[in-house]
């Protein structure tokens with residue numbers, strides 16, 4: 297298959313109800329772009345038929361690849377598996393639950409074209425409950441800005457665009473809940489990072505995968521980011537290395553094997569379905 301211009305990576309756990317509509321709107325946006333694209337969906341321990349649904353999409357549309365992970369490792373493991381499969385020089389991540397809006401993808405791409413390496417979505421009007429979601433997020437974001445010096449306002453946004461080489465540079469620091477710190481890690485790696493306002497919608501189907509417990513995880517991850525920043529002194533850096541080694545081996549480490557990959561074997565995109573079937577293989 298030819299290397300596409302853009303890879304869209306979608307982490308999905310128990311999002312079967314949202315995925316048909318998400319696919320339709322992503323496909324409609326990609327059809328209007330003057331660049332070629334692929335969509336890499338990463339399922340992860342879903343129990344609601346997400347995998348079967350993604351398989352059906354991959355059978356209809358040659359741009360869709362499905363990766364299925366063994367449970368564990370969280371959203372970071374899903375993103376890492378998606379990044380490994382993504383072949384394009386530009387990678388876009390978007391949540392599967394219809395809270396992000398695919399119509400914002402061209403806005404992110406236009407910003408990358410201005411010369412940035414990373415464009416982070418900024419949910420200026422976040423459509424989540426105030427007390428247990430928006431308030432903790434506001435506090436976490438200002439803490440992250442204070443501790444790291446990052447100017448980004450909305451670290452937790454799922455909608456982001458990256459140049460491939462930046463993702464390769466930050467890979468060793470991705471584990472635990474580090475998807476929330478990826479903009480900081482990119483800044484540490486010397487990338488030009490910016491943000492653009494994006495739309496955000498209420499969750500219509502399914503449930504959030506996170507509760508208030510994430511506040512504690514954010515604090516631990518923030519401490520790890522601080523310890524492992526290249527801006528720290530060498531002695532702090534050595535302590536950071538030990539922490540990273542331990543955390544990568546722990547239950548939130550990213551080293552969870554890909555159990556199955558489903559992708560089209562032919563080169564053609566078949567709008568509306570039909571054409572050759574999909575292949576399925578086991579990566580152990």
Ligand SMILES: Nc1nc2c(ncn2[C@@H]2O[C@H](COP(=O)(O)OP(=O)(O)O)[C@@H](O)[C@H]2O)c(=O)[nH]1
Pocket residue numbers: 307308309310311338339340369370371374390391392393395454503504505506
């Ligand atoms: N593959 C995979 N996706 C996940 C995992 N945890 C969360 N996600 C996906 O990440 C996105 C954001 O999660 P969500 O629960 O909506 O977070 P919230 O918007 O902050 O409440 C959704 O598409 C989820 O399905 C996971 O462990 N594995």
Ligand SMILES: [Mg+2]
Pocket residue numbers: 391393395499504
């Ligand atoms: Mg969500």
